[in-house]
Amino acid sequence: MKTFSKSSHLRNVLAKNKLSGKTIAFVPTMGNLHEGHIQLMRQAKKMADIVVASIFVNPLQFGANEDLESYPRTLSADKEKLFTEGVDYLLFPDVEEIYPEGMDKQTLIVVPALSDTLCGANRPGHFAGVATVVTKLFQIVQPDIAIFGKKDYQQLAIIEKMVKDLCMPINIVGVETARDVDGLALSSRNGFLTEEQRSIAPALHQTLLECRDAIACGFDSYQALEDYCTEALKHAGFEPDYFSVRDAETLQAVTCDTEEIVILAAAKLGKPRLIDNVTLTLNPSQDWGMLAVH
Template identity: 70%
Template structure:
Protein backbone atom coordinates (compact mmCIF):
# COMPACT_ATOMS: atom_id res chain seq x y z
CA UNK A 1 0.00 0.00 0.00
CA UNK A 2 1.39 3.38 -1.04
CA UNK A 3 0.74 6.43 1.14
CA UNK A 4 0.46 9.76 -0.69
CA UNK A 5 0.28 13.07 1.13
CA UNK A 6 -0.08 15.46 -1.83
CA UNK A 7 -2.45 15.71 -4.77
CA UNK A 8 0.50 15.60 -7.17
CA UNK A 9 1.82 12.34 -5.71
CA UNK A 10 -1.55 10.63 -5.79
CA UNK A 11 -2.47 11.76 -9.29
CA UNK A 12 0.89 10.61 -10.62
CA UNK A 13 0.26 7.13 -9.22
CA UNK A 14 -3.36 6.92 -10.31
CA UNK A 15 -2.67 8.19 -13.83
CA UNK A 16 -0.54 5.11 -14.39
CA UNK A 17 -3.31 2.86 -13.15
CA UNK A 18 -5.91 4.55 -15.35
CA UNK A 19 -3.68 4.43 -18.43
CA UNK A 20 -3.47 0.70 -17.84
CA UNK A 21 -7.26 0.58 -18.08
CA UNK A 22 -7.89 -0.07 -14.40
CA UNK A 23 -11.11 0.94 -12.65
CA UNK A 24 -10.66 3.05 -9.49
CA UNK A 25 -12.86 2.94 -6.38
CA UNK A 26 -12.60 5.54 -3.64
CA UNK A 27 -13.47 5.35 0.07
CA UNK A 28 -13.26 8.73 1.84
CA UNK A 29 -12.90 8.54 5.64
CA UNK A 30 -11.79 10.63 8.62
CA UNK A 31 -9.80 7.72 10.04
CA UNK A 32 -10.14 5.88 13.35
CA UNK A 33 -11.24 2.97 11.18
CA UNK A 34 -13.58 0.25 12.39
CA UNK A 35 -15.36 -2.72 10.81
CA UNK A 36 -17.87 -0.43 9.11
CA UNK A 37 -15.10 1.32 7.19
CA UNK A 38 -13.48 -1.98 6.30
CA UNK A 39 -16.73 -3.23 4.80
CA UNK A 40 -16.61 -0.24 2.46
CA UNK A 41 -13.07 -1.17 1.45
CA UNK A 42 -14.14 -4.76 0.76
CA UNK A 43 -16.97 -3.55 -1.44
CA UNK A 44 -14.55 -1.26 -3.27
CA UNK A 45 -12.34 -4.25 -4.02
CA UNK A 46 -15.31 -6.08 -5.49
CA UNK A 47 -16.25 -3.32 -7.93
CA UNK A 48 -12.85 -1.98 -9.00
CA UNK A 49 -9.25 -2.91 -9.70
CA UNK A 50 -7.69 -0.18 -7.59
CA UNK A 51 -8.85 0.98 -4.14
CA UNK A 52 -8.00 4.43 -2.81
CA UNK A 53 -8.82 5.31 0.80
CA UNK A 54 -8.46 8.83 2.16
CA UNK A 55 -8.00 9.81 5.78
CA UNK A 56 -8.65 13.48 6.39
CA UNK A 57 -10.24 15.02 9.47
CA UNK A 58 -12.02 17.87 7.73
CA UNK A 59 -12.07 21.04 9.86
CA UNK A 60 -14.59 22.70 7.53
CA UNK A 61 -17.42 20.42 8.71
CA UNK A 62 -16.90 20.91 12.46
CA UNK A 63 -18.99 23.57 14.17
CA UNK A 64 -17.09 23.35 17.45
CA UNK A 65 -13.28 23.51 17.61
CA UNK A 66 -13.26 21.28 20.68
CA UNK A 67 -14.98 18.48 18.73
CA UNK A 68 -12.35 18.77 16.01
CA UNK A 69 -9.53 18.61 18.53
CA UNK A 70 -11.04 15.57 20.25
CA UNK A 71 -11.58 13.57 17.06
CA UNK A 72 -9.43 10.43 17.43
CA UNK A 73 -6.38 10.16 15.19
CA UNK A 74 -5.14 6.56 14.88
CA UNK A 75 -3.03 6.59 11.73
CA UNK A 76 -0.71 3.67 12.56
CA UNK A 77 -3.59 1.33 13.40
CA UNK A 78 -5.57 2.56 10.38
CA UNK A 79 -2.67 1.80 8.05
CA UNK A 80 -2.40 -1.74 9.41
CA UNK A 81 -6.10 -2.36 8.82
CA UNK A 82 -6.03 -0.96 5.29
CA UNK A 83 -2.94 -2.98 4.41
CA UNK A 84 -4.60 -6.14 5.70
CA UNK A 85 -7.67 -5.44 3.55
CA UNK A 86 -5.58 -4.94 0.42
CA UNK A 87 -6.13 -1.25 -0.27
CA UNK A 88 -3.54 -0.07 -2.78
CA UNK A 89 -3.42 3.65 -1.95
CA UNK A 90 -3.87 5.77 1.15
CA UNK A 91 -4.32 9.50 0.62
CA UNK A 92 -3.36 11.30 3.83
CA UNK A 93 -3.23 15.03 3.09
CA UNK A 94 -2.61 17.90 5.48
CA UNK A 95 -5.13 20.68 6.05
CA UNK A 96 -2.85 23.00 4.06
CA UNK A 97 -2.88 20.57 1.15
CA UNK A 98 -6.68 20.57 1.00
CA UNK A 99 -7.17 24.25 1.90
CA UNK A 100 -3.98 25.99 0.72
CA UNK A 101 -5.52 29.49 0.97
CA UNK A 102 -7.36 28.76 4.21
CA UNK A 103 -10.96 27.72 4.71
CA UNK A 104 -12.34 31.26 4.59
CA UNK A 105 -11.08 31.66 1.01
CA UNK A 106 -12.18 28.19 -0.10
CA UNK A 107 -14.88 27.93 -2.78
CA UNK A 108 -17.69 26.01 -1.12
CA UNK A 109 -20.26 23.52 -2.37
CA UNK A 110 -23.74 23.79 -0.89
CA UNK A 111 -26.58 21.36 -1.58
CA UNK A 112 -29.84 23.20 -0.77
CA UNK A 113 -32.82 21.72 1.09
CA UNK A 114 -31.27 18.30 1.75
CA UNK A 115 -28.58 20.01 3.85
CA UNK A 116 -30.99 22.14 5.86
CA UNK A 117 -33.08 19.50 7.61
CA UNK A 118 -32.49 16.74 10.21
CA UNK A 119 -28.81 16.94 11.22
CA UNK A 120 -28.39 20.13 9.19
CA UNK A 121 -31.05 22.02 11.13
CA UNK A 122 -28.92 22.27 14.27
CA UNK A 123 -25.49 22.09 12.65
CA UNK A 124 -25.27 25.11 10.33
CA UNK A 125 -22.56 24.77 7.72
CA UNK A 126 -21.81 21.14 8.54
CA UNK A 127 -23.01 19.66 5.26
CA UNK A 128 -21.48 22.48 3.24
CA UNK A 129 -18.19 21.40 4.79
CA UNK A 130 -18.90 17.78 3.92
CA UNK A 131 -19.97 18.49 0.34
CA UNK A 132 -17.00 20.80 -0.23
CA UNK A 133 -14.36 18.35 0.95
CA UNK A 134 -15.96 15.39 -0.83
CA UNK A 135 -16.11 17.40 -4.07
CA UNK A 136 -12.43 18.29 -3.69
CA UNK A 137 -11.47 14.69 -2.96
CA UNK A 138 -13.49 13.49 -5.94
CA UNK A 139 -11.64 15.94 -8.18
CA UNK A 140 -8.29 14.87 -6.77
CA UNK A 141 -8.89 11.11 -7.06
CA UNK A 142 -11.22 11.16 -10.08
CA UNK A 143 -12.60 7.72 -9.24
CA UNK A 144 -15.02 5.63 -11.27
CA UNK A 145 -16.99 4.81 -8.15
CA UNK A 146 -17.10 5.91 -4.50
CA UNK A 147 -18.36 3.89 -1.55
CA UNK A 148 -20.25 5.29 1.46
CA UNK A 149 -22.10 3.79 4.41
CA UNK A 150 -25.85 4.24 4.84
CA UNK A 151 -25.56 5.01 8.56
CA UNK A 152 -25.42 8.69 7.73
CA UNK A 153 -28.37 8.55 5.35
CA UNK A 154 -28.60 12.32 4.97
CA UNK A 155 -24.94 12.63 4.04
CA UNK A 156 -25.29 9.91 1.42
CA UNK A 157 -28.35 11.65 -0.03
CA UNK A 158 -26.48 14.94 -0.22
CA UNK A 159 -23.49 13.40 -1.97
CA UNK A 160 -25.72 11.65 -4.51
CA UNK A 161 -27.49 14.93 -5.24
CA UNK A 162 -24.20 16.81 -5.55
CA UNK A 163 -22.81 14.27 -8.01
CA UNK A 164 -26.01 14.41 -10.06
CA UNK A 165 -26.27 18.21 -10.07
CA UNK A 166 -22.60 18.80 -10.90
CA UNK A 167 -22.51 16.10 -13.59
CA UNK A 168 -19.69 14.19 -11.91
CA UNK A 169 -19.04 10.89 -13.75
CA UNK A 170 -18.90 8.90 -10.51
CA UNK A 171 -21.05 5.99 -9.41
CA UNK A 172 -22.06 6.34 -5.75
CA UNK A 173 -22.62 3.05 -3.90
CA UNK A 174 -24.27 2.95 -0.47
CA UNK A 175 -23.49 0.05 1.87
CA UNK A 176 -25.78 -1.17 4.65
CA UNK A 177 -24.89 -0.03 8.15
CA UNK A 178 -22.40 -2.26 9.98
CA UNK A 179 -23.64 -3.17 13.45
CA UNK A 180 -22.50 -4.76 16.66
CA UNK A 181 -24.24 -7.96 17.72
CA UNK A 182 -26.71 -5.98 19.82
CA UNK A 183 -27.68 -3.78 16.87
CA UNK A 184 -25.72 -0.63 17.70
CA UNK A 185 -24.48 1.05 14.53
CA UNK A 186 -20.69 1.00 14.45
CA UNK A 187 -19.18 4.45 14.84
CA UNK A 188 -15.95 6.07 15.89
CA UNK A 189 -18.04 7.88 18.52
CA UNK A 190 -18.96 4.63 20.29
CA UNK A 191 -15.58 4.56 21.99
CA UNK A 192 -16.64 7.57 24.07
CA UNK A 193 -19.60 5.71 25.61
CA UNK A 194 -19.28 4.78 29.26
CA UNK A 195 -20.07 1.11 30.07
CA UNK A 196 -23.61 1.87 31.25
CA UNK A 197 -24.20 4.09 28.20
CA UNK A 198 -22.92 1.37 25.89
CA UNK A 199 -25.52 -0.95 27.46
CA UNK A 200 -28.27 1.59 26.73
CA UNK A 201 -27.11 2.64 23.25
CA UNK A 202 -28.74 -0.23 21.24
CA UNK A 203 -32.15 1.14 22.26
CA UNK A 204 -31.78 3.75 19.52
CA UNK A 205 -31.86 1.09 16.81
CA UNK A 206 -34.52 -0.91 18.65
CA UNK A 207 -36.77 2.15 18.77
CA UNK A 208 -36.30 2.71 15.04
CA UNK A 209 -37.20 -0.91 14.36
CA UNK A 210 -40.30 -0.71 16.55
CA UNK A 211 -41.46 2.37 14.67
CA UNK A 212 -40.87 0.68 11.31
CA UNK A 213 -42.81 -2.40 12.40
CA UNK A 214 -45.76 -0.23 13.48
CA UNK A 215 -45.88 1.48 10.08
CA UNK A 216 -45.54 -1.85 8.28
CA UNK A 217 -48.57 -3.07 10.24
CA UNK A 218 -50.59 -0.09 9.03
CA UNK A 219 -50.15 2.51 11.79
CA UNK A 220 -49.99 5.83 9.96
CA UNK A 221 -50.10 8.45 12.73
CA UNK A 222 -46.49 9.40 12.13
CA UNK A 223 -46.43 12.31 14.56
CA UNK A 224 -47.62 10.08 17.38
CA UNK A 225 -44.98 7.50 16.52
CA UNK A 226 -42.27 10.18 16.51
CA UNK A 227 -43.38 11.62 19.84
CA UNK A 228 -43.59 8.18 21.46
CA UNK A 229 -40.11 7.32 20.21
CA UNK A 230 -38.66 10.57 21.56
CA UNK A 231 -40.22 9.94 24.97
CA UNK A 232 -38.87 6.38 24.97
CA UNK A 233 -35.36 7.63 24.28
CA UNK A 234 -35.59 10.43 26.86
CA UNK A 235 -36.76 8.00 29.54
CA UNK A 236 -33.72 5.83 28.81
CA UNK A 237 -31.27 8.73 29.24
CA UNK A 238 -30.88 9.94 25.65
CA UNK A 239 -31.12 13.59 24.67
CA UNK A 240 -32.86 13.30 21.28
CA UNK A 241 -32.01 15.81 18.58
CA UNK A 242 -34.70 14.41 16.31
CA UNK A 243 -36.64 11.25 15.50
CA UNK A 244 -38.31 11.73 12.17
CA UNK A 245 -40.20 9.76 9.52
CA UNK A 246 -39.41 11.18 6.08
CA UNK A 247 -39.66 10.52 2.38
CA UNK A 248 -36.41 8.68 1.67
CA UNK A 249 -35.74 10.52 -1.59
CA UNK A 250 -36.55 14.11 -0.64
CA UNK A 251 -36.10 13.97 3.17
CA UNK A 252 -39.33 15.95 3.36
CA UNK A 253 -42.52 14.90 5.14
CA UNK A 254 -44.19 11.74 3.86
CA UNK A 255 -46.94 12.36 1.28
CA UNK A 256 -49.43 10.18 -0.56
CA UNK A 257 -46.84 9.84 -3.34
CA UNK A 258 -44.10 8.55 -1.03
CA UNK A 259 -42.98 5.02 -1.88
CA UNK A 260 -39.92 4.67 0.34
CA UNK A 261 -39.58 6.13 3.81
CA UNK A 262 -36.56 6.60 6.01
CA UNK A 263 -36.92 6.77 9.77
CA UNK A 264 -33.91 8.71 11.01
CA UNK A 265 -32.77 9.59 14.50
CA UNK A 266 -29.99 11.48 16.23
CA UNK A 267 -29.53 11.60 19.98
CA UNK A 268 -26.90 12.48 22.53
CA UNK A 269 -25.99 9.75 24.99
CA UNK A 270 -23.42 11.00 27.44
CA UNK A 271 -20.71 12.68 25.38
CA UNK A 272 -21.26 11.14 21.93
CA UNK A 273 -24.01 12.02 19.50
CA UNK A 274 -25.37 8.85 17.91
CA UNK A 275 -27.19 8.64 14.57
CA UNK A 276 -29.04 5.77 12.92
CA UNK A 277 -31.84 5.04 10.47
CA UNK A 278 -33.99 2.33 8.94
CA UNK A 279 -35.96 2.33 5.69
CA UNK A 280 -39.27 0.83 4.63
CA UNK A 281 -40.91 0.48 1.22
CA UNK A 282 -44.58 1.48 1.26
CA UNK A 283 -45.42 -0.25 -2.02
CA UNK A 284 -48.29 -2.60 -1.09
CA UNK A 285 -47.45 -4.93 -3.96
CA UNK A 286 -44.09 -5.81 -2.46
CA UNK A 287 -43.11 -8.07 0.42
CA UNK A 288 -42.53 -5.95 3.55
CA UNK A 289 -39.96 -8.31 4.95
CA UNK A 290 -37.85 -8.29 1.83
CA UNK A 291 -37.89 -4.51 1.52
CA UNK A 292 -37.25 -3.51 5.12
CA UNK A 293 -33.55 -2.95 5.73
CA UNK A 294 -31.57 -2.39 8.87
Protein backbone atom coordinates in the same frame (compact mmCIF):
# COMPACT_ATOMS: atom_id res chain seq x y z
CA MET B 1 0.00 -0.03 -0.06
CA LYS B 2 1.50 3.36 -0.84
CA THR B 3 0.70 6.41 1.27
CA PHE B 4 0.62 9.93 -0.18
CA SER B 5 0.44 13.22 1.64
CA LYS B 6 0.54 15.31 -1.54
CA SER B 7 -2.52 15.17 -3.75
CA SER B 8 -0.52 15.86 -6.92
CA HIS B 9 1.66 12.80 -6.34
CA LEU B 10 -1.36 10.53 -5.94
CA ARG B 11 -3.06 12.08 -8.97
CA ASN B 12 -0.04 11.34 -11.15
CA VAL B 13 0.04 7.69 -10.09
CA LEU B 14 -3.69 7.26 -10.61
CA ALA B 15 -3.50 8.86 -14.06
CA LYS B 16 -1.15 6.09 -15.14
CA ASN B 17 -3.58 3.47 -13.84
CA LYS B 18 -6.42 5.06 -15.76
CA LEU B 19 -4.38 5.14 -18.96
CA SER B 20 -3.88 1.40 -18.62
CA GLY B 21 -7.66 0.95 -18.42
CA LYS B 22 -7.96 0.19 -14.71
CA THR B 23 -11.05 1.26 -12.76
CA ILE B 24 -10.72 3.12 -9.46
CA ALA B 25 -12.90 2.87 -6.36
CA PHE B 26 -12.54 5.47 -3.62
CA VAL B 27 -13.45 5.30 0.07
CA PRO B 28 -13.09 8.63 1.91
CA THR B 29 -12.84 8.37 5.72
CA MET B 30 -11.86 10.39 8.76
CA GLY B 31 -9.83 7.50 10.15
CA ASN B 32 -10.20 5.60 13.43
CA LEU B 33 -11.31 2.72 11.24
CA HIS B 34 -13.70 0.03 12.45
CA GLU B 35 -15.45 -2.95 10.86
CA GLY B 36 -17.91 -0.64 9.13
CA HIS B 37 -15.07 1.04 7.24
CA ILE B 38 -13.56 -2.34 6.44
CA GLN B 39 -16.82 -3.43 4.81
CA LEU B 40 -16.61 -0.36 2.58
CA MET B 41 -13.07 -1.32 1.56
CA ARG B 42 -14.18 -4.86 0.75
CA GLN B 43 -17.04 -3.58 -1.39
CA ALA B 44 -14.61 -1.30 -3.23
CA LYS B 45 -12.28 -4.23 -3.83
CA LYS B 46 -15.14 -6.17 -5.44
CA MET B 47 -16.09 -3.35 -7.77
CA ALA B 48 -12.82 -1.94 -9.12
CA ASP B 49 -9.24 -2.76 -10.03
CA ILE B 50 -7.68 -0.12 -7.78
CA VAL B 51 -8.86 0.88 -4.30
CA VAL B 52 -7.98 4.29 -2.90
CA ALA B 53 -8.78 5.32 0.68
CA SER B 54 -8.32 8.68 2.31
CA ILE B 55 -7.98 9.69 5.94
CA PHE B 56 -8.69 13.34 6.61
CA VAL B 57 -10.38 14.82 9.68
CA ASN B 58 -12.08 17.70 7.92
CA PRO B 59 -12.22 20.82 10.12
CA LEU B 60 -14.65 22.53 7.72
CA GLN B 61 -17.49 20.22 8.79
CA PHE B 62 -17.04 20.68 12.55
CA GLY B 63 -18.91 23.38 14.47
CA ALA B 64 -17.38 25.62 17.10
CA ASN B 65 -18.46 23.42 20.01
CA GLU B 66 -17.95 20.04 18.34
CA ASP B 67 -15.26 17.42 18.89
CA LEU B 68 -12.64 18.29 16.26
CA GLU B 69 -9.70 18.27 18.64
CA SER B 70 -10.79 15.13 20.48
CA TYR B 71 -11.78 13.18 17.37
CA PRO B 72 -9.81 9.92 17.60
CA ARG B 73 -6.75 9.69 15.38
CA THR B 74 -5.22 6.21 15.02
CA LEU B 75 -3.10 6.35 11.86
CA SER B 76 -0.79 3.39 12.56
CA ALA B 77 -3.67 1.01 13.32
CA ASP B 78 -5.64 2.39 10.36
CA LYS B 79 -2.79 1.80 7.93
CA GLU B 80 -2.40 -1.77 9.15
CA LYS B 81 -6.11 -2.44 8.58
CA LEU B 82 -6.04 -0.92 5.10
CA PHE B 83 -2.95 -2.90 4.16
CA THR B 84 -4.59 -6.12 5.37
CA GLU B 85 -7.64 -5.43 3.19
CA GLY B 86 -5.52 -4.91 0.10
CA VAL B 87 -6.07 -1.18 -0.34
CA ASP B 88 -3.69 0.07 -3.02
CA TYR B 89 -3.27 3.74 -2.14
CA LEU B 90 -3.90 5.91 0.92
CA LEU B 91 -4.22 9.68 0.76
CA PHE B 92 -3.33 11.23 4.12
CA PRO B 93 -3.13 15.00 3.57
CA ASP B 94 -2.74 17.72 6.17
CA VAL B 95 -5.13 20.65 6.45
CA GLU B 96 -2.84 22.95 4.46
CA GLU B 97 -2.83 20.50 1.55
CA ILE B 98 -6.64 20.54 1.34
CA TYR B 99 -7.16 24.20 2.25
CA PRO B 100 -3.98 25.97 1.09
CA GLU B 101 -5.54 29.45 1.38
CA GLY B 102 -7.33 28.70 4.62
CA MET B 103 -10.96 27.76 5.16
CA ASP B 104 -12.21 31.35 5.27
CA LYS B 105 -11.40 31.79 1.57
CA GLN B 106 -12.54 28.34 0.48
CA THR B 107 -15.23 28.08 -2.20
CA LEU B 108 -18.11 26.13 -0.69
CA ILE B 109 -20.35 23.50 -2.25
CA VAL B 110 -23.90 23.75 -0.92
CA VAL B 111 -26.62 21.23 -1.76
CA PRO B 112 -29.92 23.04 -1.09
CA ALA B 113 -32.99 21.55 0.59
CA LEU B 114 -31.31 18.28 1.60
CA SER B 115 -28.70 20.10 3.70
CA ASP B 116 -31.04 22.30 5.74
CA THR B 117 -33.03 19.63 7.54
CA LEU B 118 -32.40 16.91 10.15
CA CYS B 119 -28.67 17.02 11.05
CA GLY B 120 -28.29 20.16 8.95
CA ALA B 121 -30.80 22.03 11.10
CA ASN B 122 -28.81 21.32 14.24
CA ARG B 123 -25.34 21.59 12.70
CA PRO B 124 -25.32 24.70 10.48
CA GLY B 125 -22.59 24.57 7.84
CA HIS B 126 -21.84 20.91 8.48
CA PHE B 127 -23.00 19.58 5.13
CA ALA B 128 -21.40 22.43 3.21
CA GLY B 129 -18.16 21.29 4.81
CA VAL B 130 -18.85 17.68 3.86
CA ALA B 131 -19.86 18.45 0.27
CA THR B 132 -16.88 20.74 -0.21
CA VAL B 133 -14.24 18.31 1.03
CA VAL B 134 -15.79 15.37 -0.83
CA THR B 135 -15.76 17.42 -4.04
CA LYS B 136 -12.09 18.26 -3.52
CA LEU B 137 -11.23 14.62 -2.83
CA PHE B 138 -13.17 13.53 -5.91
CA GLN B 139 -11.18 16.03 -7.97
CA ILE B 140 -7.93 14.62 -6.61
CA VAL B 141 -8.77 10.93 -7.02
CA GLN B 142 -11.19 11.13 -9.98
CA PRO B 143 -12.68 7.73 -9.14
CA ASP B 144 -15.10 5.69 -11.19
CA ILE B 145 -16.84 4.53 -8.00
CA ALA B 146 -17.10 6.04 -4.51
CA ILE B 147 -18.28 4.01 -1.51
CA PHE B 148 -20.16 5.38 1.50
CA GLY B 149 -21.97 3.84 4.44
CA LYS B 150 -25.74 4.15 4.79
CA LYS B 151 -25.50 4.98 8.50
CA ASP B 152 -24.94 8.59 7.45
CA TYR B 153 -28.11 8.47 5.35
CA GLN B 154 -28.50 12.21 4.89
CA GLN B 155 -24.85 12.60 3.95
CA LEU B 156 -25.19 9.86 1.33
CA ALA B 157 -28.29 11.52 -0.13
CA ILE B 158 -26.49 14.86 -0.32
CA ILE B 159 -23.45 13.35 -2.06
CA GLU B 160 -25.66 11.51 -4.55
CA LYS B 161 -27.49 14.72 -5.46
CA MET B 162 -24.26 16.73 -5.62
CA VAL B 163 -22.70 14.24 -8.03
CA LYS B 164 -25.84 14.27 -10.18
CA ASP B 165 -26.21 18.06 -10.19
CA LEU B 166 -22.53 18.71 -10.97
CA CYS B 167 -22.39 16.03 -13.69
CA MET B 168 -19.61 14.11 -11.98
CA PRO B 169 -19.00 10.76 -13.76
CA ILE B 170 -18.89 8.83 -10.49
CA ASN B 171 -21.04 5.90 -9.39
CA ILE B 172 -21.99 6.45 -5.74
CA VAL B 173 -22.52 3.18 -3.86
CA GLY B 174 -24.15 2.95 -0.43
CA VAL B 175 -23.28 0.03 1.85
CA GLU B 176 -25.57 -1.23 4.61
CA THR B 177 -24.80 -0.10 8.15
CA ALA B 178 -22.42 -2.34 10.08
CA ARG B 179 -23.69 -3.14 13.56
CA ASP B 180 -22.51 -4.72 16.78
CA VAL B 181 -24.25 -7.89 17.93
CA ASP B 182 -26.73 -5.83 20.00
CA GLY B 183 -27.71 -3.67 17.03
CA LEU B 184 -25.68 -0.54 17.78
CA ALA B 185 -24.41 1.04 14.57
CA LEU B 186 -20.61 1.02 14.50
CA SER B 187 -19.12 4.49 14.86
CA SER B 188 -15.81 6.04 15.78
CA ARG B 189 -17.65 8.00 18.46
CA ASN B 190 -18.83 4.84 20.24
CA GLY B 191 -15.44 4.76 21.93
CA PHE B 192 -16.44 7.80 23.98
CA LEU B 193 -19.36 5.95 25.60
CA THR B 194 -19.00 4.92 29.21
CA GLU B 195 -19.79 1.32 30.13
CA GLU B 196 -23.25 2.36 31.35
CA GLN B 197 -23.93 4.45 28.24
CA ARG B 198 -22.80 1.59 26.01
CA SER B 199 -25.44 -0.63 27.61
CA ILE B 200 -28.09 2.00 26.84
CA ALA B 201 -26.96 2.86 23.30
CA PRO B 202 -28.66 -0.06 21.44
CA ALA B 203 -32.02 1.43 22.45
CA LEU B 204 -31.61 3.94 19.62
CA HIS B 205 -31.76 1.23 16.97
CA GLN B 206 -34.44 -0.69 18.85
CA THR B 207 -36.66 2.39 18.95
CA LEU B 208 -36.22 2.88 15.21
CA LEU B 209 -37.19 -0.76 14.61
CA GLU B 210 -40.27 -0.43 16.80
CA CYS B 211 -41.35 2.65 14.84
CA ARG B 212 -40.82 0.81 11.55
CA ASP B 213 -42.81 -2.18 12.81
CA ALA B 214 -45.69 0.06 13.82
CA ILE B 215 -45.82 1.63 10.35
CA ALA B 216 -45.54 -1.78 8.69
CA CYS B 217 -48.56 -2.89 10.74
CA GLY B 218 -50.60 0.05 9.45
CA PHE B 219 -50.08 2.78 12.05
CA ASP B 220 -49.97 5.91 9.91
CA SER B 221 -49.95 8.82 12.37
CA TYR B 222 -46.30 9.67 11.82
CA GLN B 223 -46.28 12.72 14.09
CA ALA B 224 -47.63 10.66 16.96
CA LEU B 225 -44.96 8.02 16.34
CA GLU B 226 -42.23 10.65 16.26
CA ASP B 227 -43.42 12.16 19.52
CA TYR B 228 -43.74 8.79 21.23
CA CYS B 229 -40.29 7.61 20.11
CA THR B 230 -38.66 10.90 21.09
CA GLU B 231 -40.07 10.55 24.60
CA ALA B 232 -38.96 6.91 24.71
CA LEU B 233 -35.40 7.94 23.92
CA LYS B 234 -35.48 10.64 26.60
CA HIS B 235 -36.75 8.10 29.11
CA ALA B 236 -33.88 5.76 28.17
CA GLY B 237 -31.32 8.50 28.89
CA PHE B 238 -30.76 10.11 25.47
CA GLU B 239 -30.96 13.78 24.53
CA PRO B 240 -32.67 13.54 21.11
CA ASP B 241 -31.90 16.06 18.38
CA TYR B 242 -34.62 14.60 16.20
CA PHE B 243 -36.63 11.49 15.44
CA SER B 244 -38.27 11.77 12.05
CA VAL B 245 -40.18 9.75 9.45
CA ARG B 246 -39.32 10.98 5.95
CA ASP B 247 -39.57 10.15 2.27
CA ALA B 248 -36.41 8.12 1.63
CA GLU B 249 -35.67 9.85 -1.68
CA THR B 250 -36.40 13.50 -0.91
CA LEU B 251 -35.95 13.55 2.89
CA GLN B 252 -39.11 15.63 2.99
CA ALA B 253 -42.45 14.75 4.58
CA VAL B 254 -44.11 11.54 3.46
CA THR B 255 -46.72 12.06 0.74
CA CYS B 256 -49.11 9.89 -1.26
CA ASP B 257 -46.33 9.46 -3.84
CA THR B 258 -43.81 8.11 -1.34
CA GLU B 259 -42.65 4.60 -2.20
CA GLU B 260 -40.05 4.17 0.53
CA ILE B 261 -39.71 5.81 3.91
CA VAL B 262 -36.65 6.32 6.05
CA ILE B 263 -36.86 6.76 9.81
CA LEU B 264 -33.91 8.76 11.10
CA ALA B 265 -32.74 9.65 14.57
CA ALA B 266 -29.92 11.61 16.14
CA ALA B 267 -29.40 11.78 19.88
CA LYS B 268 -26.68 12.55 22.37
CA LEU B 269 -25.82 9.96 24.97
CA GLY B 270 -23.45 11.73 27.29
CA LYS B 271 -20.74 13.29 25.14
CA PRO B 272 -21.18 11.29 21.89
CA ARG B 273 -23.88 12.16 19.37
CA LEU B 274 -25.23 8.97 17.82
CA ILE B 275 -27.13 8.69 14.53
CA ASP B 276 -28.99 5.78 12.94
CA ASN B 277 -31.77 5.01 10.49
CA VAL B 278 -33.97 2.24 9.11
CA THR B 279 -36.00 2.09 5.89
CA LEU B 280 -39.31 0.59 4.87
CA THR B 281 -40.81 0.08 1.42
CA LEU B 282 -44.47 0.98 1.49
CA ASN B 283 -47.07 -1.43 0.16
CA PRO B 284 -48.46 -0.02 -3.13
CA SER B 285 -51.88 -1.36 -2.21
CA GLN B 286 -51.95 0.62 1.01
CA ASP B 287 -54.84 3.08 1.38
CA TRP B 288 -52.95 6.33 0.77
CA GLY B 289 -55.93 8.33 1.92
CA MET B 290 -55.19 7.18 5.45
CA LEU B 291 -51.60 8.47 5.44
CA ALA B 292 -50.82 11.22 7.91
CA VAL B 293 -48.67 13.83 6.20
CA HIS B 294 -46.65 16.11 8.43
